[in-house]
Amino acid sequence: MKLQVNDLLGADGDALLNYECTGITKESLHLPSPDFVDRVFMQSDRNPRVLVNLQRLFGHGRLQNTGYVSILPVDQGIEHSAGASFAPNPAYFDPENIVKLAIAGGCNAVASTFGVLGVVARSYAHKIPFIVKINHNELLTYPNTFDQIMFGRVQQAYDMGAAAVGATIYFGSVESSRQIVEVAEAFQKAHELGLATILWCYLRNSAFKADKDYHVAADLTGQANHLGVTLQADIIKQKLPENNGGYTALKCGKTSPLVYENLTSDHPIDLCRYQVANCYMGRSGLINSGGASAGAGDLAQAVRTAVINKRAGGMGLISGRKAFQRPMSEGVELLNAIQDVYLDPQITIA
Incomplete structure (x- = not known):
């Protein structure tokens, strides 16, 4: 497996796989x-139902x-418009295919909207755990405006059998x-009902x-991660850092x-490690996003991101467009390649 990863990493292989x-x-x-869950979350104030749902997330899929x-997120139909998101593969206008991809791809969970998950919840x-x-x-x-607004209530997520809720904050806006106030209140309600956040x-x-x-500056x-864990997010989603020195610039x-x-x-692993450190030194897991689809180079880019996240001490990847903007069989292959990085014992913590 490591040889295949090395091939995909190309000239960066040694620098990424052997860095300390x-x-x-x-x-x-x-x-x-x-x-x-036993070692970290058991010490927290999360109630037993939250621990059950966290274990549902960790106990599902190829990485169980x-x-x-490994999470499949498909909320881009709202965030980027349905046309921009699904025109490359119109099958995903149908929510059932989103969930089918997450299952076929061996994901721990599928993250999407009230509408997408609600319309297929009974099936x-x-x-598979819903987020x-x-x-x-x-x-x-x-x-166009850029503002995160509530589309529903936490109770609705609970009623459809979800394991967790997700939310976005545009820090700095x-x-x-x-x-911050809206999400803090929602996360408190979610934990009260037993949902992970x-x-x-x-x-x-x-x-x-x-x-x-x-x-995408590490600092x-x-x-932003440190503010997120202050709101008691159990898992933090963040873009992979590409530079540093935002505060000083x-x-x-x-x-x-x-x-x-x-x-x-x-070094990219050091930059990502600083993100992990701000998640209470990994007590809340860091998952990095997979980013937009660029076509033929998606597989290599996804594997590179997974290697950096894993070696930095992160908890995994949440990759959507790279997977669903292509035929399902290719999407499954890409998701499995990401998971293989985390399953490979030769790819160790830097």
């Missing part, structure tokens, strides 16, 4: 493992009982304070695009030079 982190060491992390997760809620995305940014308003900790502010796109996304907020001098480097 020294700034934040692996010994300081709470790493994914078969007993992660490893502590790692599939008992066959109901409770808020969205919709792009039909003209001119003018609307973020309201979103997953937070998409995204940055959104036009000022974050300067000489680089600092929406800024790391702080934008001259906003507060940081320490030690972040750049001691804790991180330019």
